[in-house]
Amino acid sequence: MKSSGSSSPDTVPEPVSNVEVIAPNFKRKLSGVTSTIVQLIPLQRANGLKIVAMGPGLPGNLPKIGWRSLPGFWFRPKTRPFRIWHARRNNEMLAGILMRHVLRMKLSLLFTSAAQRDHKPFTKWLIRRMNAVIATSAKSGSYLQVPHTVIMHGVDTETFHPPATPEDAFTASGLPGKYLVGCSGRIRHSKGTDLFVDAMINLLPRYPEWTAVMTGRTTAEHKGFEQALRDRIARAGLQDRLVFLGEVPDVKLWYRRMTLYVAPSRNEGFGLTPLEAMASQTAVVTSDAGAYAEMVERATGTVVPAGDRPALEEAIERYLADPAKCEEAGKAGLEHVREHFPLQNEAAKILTVYERLFASSIRAGT
Structure with a gap:
């Protein structure tokens, strides 16, 4: 797939003079930020907003512009007093500042922050030059020293849905047992994969009807970490019931097959997987990393302190011991996500x- 850089043609259905909002994506590899942009833009355009993406690593069918459209930023769009540059990374904020304050382009700057840590001085400097800021959770907002609006990420409740076909049943997986507990994400220490493995090594022998899986890619630098976990599993004799699936073609299918989903991260930016699991009518146990504690309610699952393996194991066991509790939490989670976290709400x-920016007295270049 070609990037939308200077060598790629613009793939936007209207001229740049019509474009009201630009969502830059200055990262070639797929990331959570990229996924957010890709999912939101079609919904925003369906609401009548003339928004496009800009940058590499984007799907060919996503409305976007290339750098050859840059001269158009010196002129106002037909229907607005300026364009909004919606940055989600530091380099995108910096580009917006240069275009507005150095090149004097007709832009207003917006930044979405997901970081849950104290920002470095340079990042704080960039943020102070934004016209508006969005935080993806109250926790991330607590690290901002500027006025901001909290808008949590949502999930596509049509793409992620409860079991609907025989293929969605756990029995279709070919794995042993009656119930499935799983976690999803890259295999690494920060994601708490080892915490999940250790809990399963202790619990699975006591609950023979359960099987556990881990979906997600292991990058080269974490191969040793994965192998150490495999060795632990082998010593416990659980190779058939505690399984690394790797990067599966369709993780949505596995959410539907799970009775319980576990998100054991030690640290996280936002963390969408519990929402995806709940949208699939699956009970959840999570750490309090990222925004997990802000998305999980008592009726939909359990939240434990990040990095606390005994607490994680205890929480998981309550569900393994009572599958009916999982069913009840799964139904509550589905209702919770559909009411509070549909992607349309975020858009x-x-x-x-x-x-609000368009209606304000702020004018680009002033």
């Missing part, structure tokens, strides 16, 4: 921020 709330 609508961001649109409100855009409109």
Whole structure:
């Protein structure tokens, strides 16, 4: 797939003079930020907003512009007093600042922050030059020293849905047992994969009807970490019931097959996987990393302190011992996500921020 850089043609259905919002994506590899942009733009455009992406690593069918459109930023769009540059990374904020303050382009700058740590001085300097800021959780907002709006990420409740076909049943997996507990994400220490493995080594022998899986890629630098976990599993004699699936073609299918989903991360940016699991009608146990504690309610699952393996194991065991508790939590989670976390809600709330910027007295280049 070609990037939308200077060598690629613009793939936007209207001229740049019509474009109201630009969502830059200055990272070639797929990331959570990229996924957010890809999912939101079609919904935002369906609401009448003339928004496009800009940068490499984007799907060919996503409306976007290339760097050859840059001269158009010196002129106002037809229907707005300026364009909004919606950055989600430091380099994107910096590009917006250069275009607005150095090149004097007609832009207003917006930044979405997901980081849950004290920002470095340079990042704070960049953020102070934004016209508006969005935080993806109250926790991430607590590290900001500027006014901001909290808008949590949502999930596509049509793509992630409860079991609907025989293929969605755990029995279709070919794995032993009656119930499935799993976690998803890259295999590494920060994701708490070892905490999940150790809990399963202790619990699975006591609950023979359960099987555990881990889905997700292991990058080269974490191969040793994975192998050490495999060795632990082998010593416990659980190779058939505690399984690394690797990067599966469709993780959505595995959410539907799970009775319980575990998110054991030690640290996280936002962390969408519990929402995806709940949208699939699956009970959840999570750490309090990322925004997990802000998305999981008592009826939908259990939250434990990040890095606390005994607490994680105890929480998981309560569900393994009572599959009916999983079913009850799964139903509550589905209702919770559909009410509070549909992707359409996120798109609508961001649109409100855009409109507030357009309606304000702030004018690009002033």
